[in-house]
Amino acid sequence: xxxxxxxxxxxxxxxxxxxxxxxxxxxxxxxxxxxxxxxxxxxxxxxxxxxxxxxxxxxxxxxxxxxxxxxxxxxxxxxxxxxxxxxxxxxxxxxxxxxxxxxxxxxxxxxxxxxxxxxxxxxxxxxxxxxxxxxxxxxxxxxxxxxxxxxxxxxxxxxxxxxxxxxxxxxxxxxxxxxxxxxxxxxxxxxxxxxxxxxxxxxxxxxxxxxxxxxxxxxxxxxxxxxxxxxxxxxxxxxxxxxxxxxxxxxxxxxxxxxxxxxxxxxxxxxxxxxxxxxxxxxxxxxxxxxxxxxxxxxxxxxxxxxxxxxxxxxxxxxxxxxxxxxxxxxxxxxxxxxxxxxxxxxxxxxxxxxxxxxxxxxxxxxxxxxxxxxxxxxxxxxxxxxxxxxxxxxxxxxxxxxxxxxxxxxxxxxxxxxxxxxxxxxxxxxxxxxxxxxxxxxxxxxxxxxxxxxxxxxxxxxxxxxxxxxxxxxxxxxxxxxxxxxxxxxxxxxxxxxxxxxxxxxxxxxxxxxxxxxxxxxxxxxxxxxxxxxxxxxxxxxxxxxxxxxxxxxxxxxxxxxxxxxxxxxxxxxxxxxxxxx
Amino acid sequence: xxxxxxxxxxxxxxxxxxxxxxxxxxxxxxxxxxxxxxxxxxxxxxxxxxxxxxxxxxxxxxxxxxxxxxxxxxxxxxxxxxxxxxxxxxxxxxxxxxxxxxxxxxxxxxxxxxxxxxxxxxxxxxxxxxxxxxxxxxxxxxxxxxxxxxxxxxxxxxxxxxxxxxxxxxxxxxxxxxxxxxxxxxxxxxxxxxxxxxxxxxxxxxxxxxxxxxxxxxxxxxxxxxxxxxxxxxxxxxxxxxxxxxxxxxxxxxxxxxxxxxxxxxxxxxxxxxxxxxxxxxxxxxxxxxxxxxxxxxxxxxxxxxxxxxxxxxxxxxxxxxxxxxxxxxxxxxxx
Numbered sequence: 001x002x003x004x005x006x007x008x009x010x011x012x013x014x015x016x017x018x019x020x021x022x023x024x025x026x027x028x029x030x031x032x033x034x035x036x037x038x039x040x041x042x043x044x045x046x047x048x049x050x051x052x053x054x055x056x057x058x059x060x061x062x063x064x065x066x067x068x069x070x071x072x073x074x075x076x077x078x079x080x081x082x083x084x085x086x087x088x089x090x091x092x093x094x095x096x097x098x099x100x101x102x103x104x105x106x107x108x109x110x111x112x113x114x115x116x117x118x119x120x121x122x123x124x125x126x127x128x129x130x131x132x133x134x135x136x137x138x139x140x141x142x143x144x145x146x147x148x149x150x151x152x153x154x155x156x157x158x159x160x161x162x163x164x165x166x167x168x169x170x171x172x173x174x175x176x177x178x179x180x181x182x183x184x185x186x187x188x189x190x191x192x193x194x195x196x197x198x199x200x201x202x203x204x205x206x207x208x209x210x211x212x213x214x215x216x217x218x219x220x221x222x223x224x225x226x227x228x229x230x231x232x233x234x235x236x237x238x239x240x241x242x243x244x245x246x247x248x249x250x251x252x253x254x255x256x257x258x259x260x261x262x263x264x265x266x267x268x269x270x271x272x273x274x275x276x277x278x279x280x281x282x283x284x285x286x287x288x289x290x291x292x293x294x295x296x297x298x299x300x301x302x303x304x305x306x307x308x309x310x311x312x313x314x315x316x317x318x319x320x321x322x323x324x325x326x327x328x329x330x331x332x333x334x335x336x337x338x339x340x341x342x343x344x345x346x347x348x349x350x351x352x353x354x355x356x357x358x359x360x361x362x363x364x365x366x367x368x369x370x371x372x373x374x375x376x377x378x379x380x381x382x383x384x385x386x387x388x389x390x391x392x393x394x395x396x397x398x399x400x401x402x403x404x405x406x407x408x409x410x411x412x413x414x415x416x417x418x419x420x421x422x423x424x425x426x427x428x429x430x431x432x433x434x435x436x437x438x439x440x441x442x443x444x445x446x447x448x449x450x451x452x453x454x455x456x457x458x459x460x461x462x463x464x465x466x467x468x469x470x471x472x473x474x475x476x477x478x479x480x481x482x483x484x485x486x487x488x489x490x491x492x493x494x495x496x497x498x499x500x501x502x503x504x505x506x507x508x509x510x511x512x513x514x515x516x517x518x519x520x521x522x523x524x525x526x527x528x529x530x531x532x533x534x535x536x537x538x539x540x541x542x543x544x545x546x547x548x549x550x551x552x553x554x555x556x557x558x559x560x561x562x563x564x565x566x567x568x569x570x571x572x573x574x575x576x577x578x579x580x581x582x583x
Numbered sequence: 584x585x586x587x588x589x590x591x592x593x594x595x596x597x598x599x600x601x602x603x604x605x606x607x608x609x610x611x612x613x614x615x616x617x618x619x620x621x622x623x624x625x626x627x628x629x630x631x632x633x634x635x636x637x638x639x640x641x642x643x644x645x646x647x648x649x650x651x652x653x654x655x656x657x658x659x660x661x662x663x664x665x666x667x668x669x670x671x672x673x674x675x676x677x678x679x680x681x682x683x684x685x686x687x688x689x690x691x692x693x694x695x696x697x698x699x700x701x702x703x704x705x706x707x708x709x710x711x712x713x714x715x716x717x718x719x720x721x722x723x724x725x726x727x728x729x730x731x732x733x734x735x736x737x738x739x740x741x742x743x744x745x746x747x748x749x750x751x752x753x754x755x756x757x758x759x760x761x762x763x764x765x766x767x768x769x770x771x772x773x774x775x776x777x778x779x780x781x782x783x784x785x786x787x788x789x790x791x792x793x794x795x796x797x798x799x800x801x802x803x804x805x806x807x808x809x810x811x812x813x814x815x816x817x818x819x820x821x822x823x824x825x826x827x828x829x830x831x832x833x834x835x836x837x838x839x840x841x842x843x844x845x846x847x848x849x850x851x852x853x854x855x856x857x858x859x860x861x862x863x864x865x866x867x868x869x870x871x872x873x874x875x876x877x878x879x880x881x882x883x884x885x886x887x888x889x890x891x892x893x894x895x896x897x898x899x900x901x902x903x904x905x906x907x908x909x910x911x912x913x914x915x916x917x918x919x
Contacts, residue, residue: 053692061585074886149883153829156884158812161752163885242762249831252769253750253812265814265829284739302701330816330825332834334806335733338820339726346718346725350711355679357710363685365698370690378626378686382633385678389671392721399664402649402657402823405816405881419588424738440612444604447622452630463634471820473881481890483880488648511597519605519802522624527615540788553643561697568696583701 002429010333016126018118021541023125024069024104025436028429031096036506039089043503044322045080048072050489051495052478066144077311078147079165080507083139084223086173088418090180090503091135093283097126097425098222101286102191102215104432108534109209111551113544116193120186127183131176138172140289143540146173149475151272154247154265158239161253161464170240173308174233187221188226195219200533206310207572208452210303213310214289218282224321225278232271239263248375254256269331272326280417281320286341287424288355288384293557294427295359297530298374299366299467300568302558302583307357312351318346329397330404344394349388367568371528372446376427379454380420386458387416390465407473408468411461419457424451429513436528438539439520447513449505456502463491528570532557536573555582586685589683616693623690630683635677642775649820650852653876653897654838656732657823663728667721674884735837741803744796746878747778748815748828749810750885753878754894755796759789760868769811769830779811791907796878796895797901798840804839816882819895823845827882840897847897848874 017023044063047056048071055070066076103121107114115121138145147165152173160167195208208216235246239260246357247268250258284386296303303309325333359381368374379557392411393399403409426449433441465490472479479485479492524537533553537545551573559570564580578583599900616620637646735741743758745767756778758764766789771779780787798804803818810818817836818825826836849855853874861871876895880888898906 007663008856010722022885058589061589062707074889078883078888093632142855152918153882154815159813162813250769251812251830252772257770257772262831264831266832282900299689300697302699304700305702307702308707328835331827332829332832337727337728342725342729344724346722349718350714353714354707354711358707360678360681360685360707361700363682363689365700366689367691367695367697368623368686368689370619371612374614378682381677381682392667392671393664396663396667396721396725396729397723398725399667401732402660402820405818406751428662433658442601443606443611443614443618444837445600447618451625453628455632458636459634463640463644463667466640469646470647471818471880473648473818475883476889477891479885482877482892483860483869484874484877486863486872487856491644492817493645497586507593507597508600511601515598515601558701563699563701563842 009443016122017113018122018320018538019541019543020103020118021436023121024100026125026403027095027099027103027128030129030132031092031100032510033051033089034091034135036229036290037136037512037558038084039202039503039506041080041084041087043500044497045077045084045465046499048077048477049479050493052480073165075147076144076188076476078149078163078475079145079169082134082147082149082152083145083167086146086177087135089150090177091109091132093184093186093417093421093425094279097216097415097421097428098215098282098286099125099187100425101211101290101296101428102187102219104436105211105534106191106215107195107198107530108435108545109212109557110195110198110203111533111553112198115489117190118196124183124190127179127182127186128368131179133174134172134179138169138176141168141172143267145169151271151276152236153238154239155251157259158236158248159251159253164546169235172239172475178230180232180281181226181233184222185227187257188222191215191219192223200550200553206307207556209460209555210292210306210309211289213313214285214292217313218285219277221317221320221496225275225282228271229275232275235271236268250255260505261300264336266328266331266333266421268502270324270548273327274321277324278320280316281316281415284417284424285316285423287380287421287427288313290424290428290431291359292378294373294431295362295381296560297372297431297528298369298377298556299362300369301362301366302560303358304361305354306556306583307486308354309358312354316350316385319344319351323348323395325554326395326397326400326582329400335397342397346392347397349392353386356381356388361368371430372428372441372443373431375450376423376430379450380423380427383415383419383423384458387412387414387420387460391416392520398465400556403468405473406466406468407474408470410466410474411468413463414464415457420462420529426453426509431528432534433513433516433520434523434538434539435534435581438515438521438523439516439540440523440527441512441516441520445508449512452505455500456498456505460495460496460502463495467491526567529567531559531569531571536571539551554570559583595655601787614691616691618849619691622685626683626686630687633679633683637651646855648852650667650847650850650856651842652821653821653840653847654822654824654843655841656838657821658841659728659731663724666724670717692709704895715726726905732838735835736804738803738805738837741805741837743805743807744798745778745807745809746796746817746828748810748817748880748884748891750812751880751891752885753794753880753891754815754833755792755793755893756780756913757791757792757907757910758786761786761789762808765790765913767809772811776913778809780917782913782917790913791910792916793910794893794912796893797903797906798895798897799900800840800843800897802900803837803839806835808834808836813884813889814882815884818879818881819876820879821876825881843899844874844876849874
């Protein structure tokens with residue numbers, strides 16, 4: 001990167017920008033837009049679950065031919081569940097979260113003028129944009145969007161005879177995801193190369209903020225596991241369109257025997273979860289990185305156990321690639337394999353416990369500044385623990401047998417990766433909004449947003465464990481076919497009410513976000529009195545980030561309230577005093 | 584068009600929210616000492632809400648949980664579950680308390696300096712090693728249960744039953760007098776032979792096809808699962824049993840029923856649950872519900888996934904044998 005710049009036109013500045021800060025905002029706004037769709041869908045199907053035969057004008061208004069008199073069809077119910085999962089996991093919590101903050105923070109926090117390749121970065125965003133557009137278009141095809149669950153297990157996803165959504169809707173889903181994976185790989189490669197090569201003078205790996213460690217390791221897991229999903233998707237496309245039998249064998253459907261022979265759906269499950277499980281950590285680690293940074297800054301205390309935190313990020317990342325089989329304990333795979341996956345899975349609890357305890361210890365004897373970002377970070381620690389602990393049930397092959405695919409699972413993963421990751425994303429937005437837009441978000445709205453969301457999230461997912469333990473399977477259009485489940489109906493109504501509360505509370509966030517961009521209070525250079533490098537750049541964005549030389553780094557990122565300093569923060573660019581020891 | 588009205592409404596609400604805030608609090612952005620105080624107290628209150636919700640749920644929802652296990656293997660499942668759950672609740676109660684308490688206690692005060700405390704190897708060793716030891720225990724205990732449940736090699740004179748899944752129905756086939764299932768493949772499906780049994784295989788002739796599952800109490804049942812179209816999952820929650828049905832392969836699971844349907848209907852927990860259900864049904868003017876074991880589908884399989892079930896009846900072995908004897912064999916069914 002040099003100081004000479006091309007003349008910026010509207011198109012190169014706001015559309016095909018190669019500036020990481022602009023790309024980060026593009027990711028965020030696209031992610032928020034997809035998030036609105038994903039959350040709205042969940043509210044629609046929650047209405048169906050709570051009041052299965054009731055007519056709703058909102059369902060009539062949005063679902064068109066897929067509803068009859070305000071009651072949705074079983075097929076569109078499955079489609080909504082499928083697309084909700086796909087959008088939230090990939091488009092919001094992978095691209096929206098990681099794409100936004102890796103792009104914004106990697107160059108700014110390591111002291112680089114931009115990403116290693118601005119061009120690839122731009123391509124990465126526009127591929128993501130394209131895949132989002134295709135996913136949205138797939139909602140409007142004749143037979144409805146993909147509806148085989150976000151895990152798209154064949155044969156259901158391979159045979160249009162099995163479910164209408166496995167026609168054109170599924171094709172578009174696969175195309176969209178293939179492009180998404182390409183986007184995500186380009187992004188991840190760029191993050192890795194940038195972190196390894198473009199750190200400023202003095203920015204040793206052991207001085208990196210934990211955000212960067214988290215983004216860096218996340219990118220590595222992405223590069224290792226996303227290509228496997230691409231292969232899985234390609235083979236599925238082959239089975240669907242060219243008559244191969246990778247996943248299909250011995251199928252009799254609608255009165256005829258299909259020609260497929262020798263394939264196995266279990267193969268697909270292995271390939272899918274080889275990505276699918278690391279994906280959980282692709283979603284979660286950036287949120288944990290953001291939380292580390294925000295909890296430390298707002299506690300005015302160093303993060304407790306910095307090196308242990310790095311160690312646990314790496315341990316979690318490594319383990320995440322060898323635990324995928326715990327999604328398949330009852331898939332028919334060899335029980336011995338199940339034992340191995342139980343062992344590796346429960347190992348993950350150790351680094352996770354270390355992280356949780358370190359967060360709590362960081363709060364201890366701090367001077368907590370209750371900014372909205374801090375509230376969401378503390379909220380994350382809470383949901384991470386609540387959701388993580390039930391992993392002890394699901395990760396244990398013996399116990400998984402009876403709760404597998406019930407609402408217990410839904411409650412578990414929504415708390416541990418859904419709610420936690422989205423809290424991390426919100427925390428990041430509140431914290432770095434001034435860096436992105438040069439203005440501040442309103443704190444009162446932030447407080448309302450957090451408390452309503454926090455109450456709603458536990459209100460939804462805590463009771464949900466119990467209906468799972470009552471044996472209620474997930475992905476049921478209605479529970480009315482079983483008198484056995486008549487007594488979960490009331491619980492489902494409670495859950496839906498909290499879901500509507502939580503969903504509507506997000507309007508507060510949207511109002512705060514979009515209006516603050518134009519009307520928010522002007523930001524100062526370092527509003528949260530933070531140590532990291534991004535707050536040494538000017539408020540107004542400039543291409544190349546720092547007007548003069550890139551600053552030199554002399555210490556780690558967490559010298560908060562260090563004895564010997566009058567202020568309670570010491571920027572990374574401050575040289576060590578005579579005789580001062582680096583922490 | 585109504586859809587657009589809904590969207591406009593949401594935008595209007597958003598703007599209204601913003602306007603209300605700007606009247607009361609002009610552009611506040613960074614937490615003041617007062618905010619720290621209020622939010623810290625709110626965390627304490629939230630902690631109370633959190634424990635309240637937990638206690639309320641356990642008290643209110645205990646009755647909807649599954650009754651006692653109806654299989655011998657399920658009993659060790661239930662003990663393992665109880666041990667794990669107690670551990671989870673203990674850790675949950677302690678850690679969440681610390682989190683909310685610290686958020687309340689250390690809420691920021693102007694001029695106070697936080698403690699510079701970056702590391703403690705001793706503490707970190709403690710919370711690495713203690714979880715490691717506890718987890719080792721859980722893993723070993725879990726795996727011993729898992730091996731007992733999944734290993735069927737030592738079963739004496741088990742009953743062999745095939746459970747057959749298709750959109751959106753279950754069928755079953757008993758292995759008959761020779762206790763060996765005849766070969767089957769979807770390519771043999773024809774007319775009344777809906778499970779594709781190979782009638783040229785002599786083991787197949789005495790097999791008994793049924794639409795309702797009967798099981799003998801006290802005898803180990805080995806289930807062989809097949810599916811003819813997409814993935815299904817045979818879920819028998821009362822027996823703590825589940826296995827996927829995979830097209831192109833045979834999967835298996837086994838358990839020993841320990842309570843007949845009649846006995847389960849007289850179980851305290853079942854009675855409480857059924858009473859609860861019938862109260863709700865009475866309010867809606869529906870017929871009372873009588874408890875039965877069920878096999879239900881627990882893997883998304885298409886439009887009617889939510890209504891794919893088969894009744895299971897557990898009875899004393901003599902009754903079961905009599906019932907089985909009354910059923911027609913494959914030879915009788917197909918030849919007719």
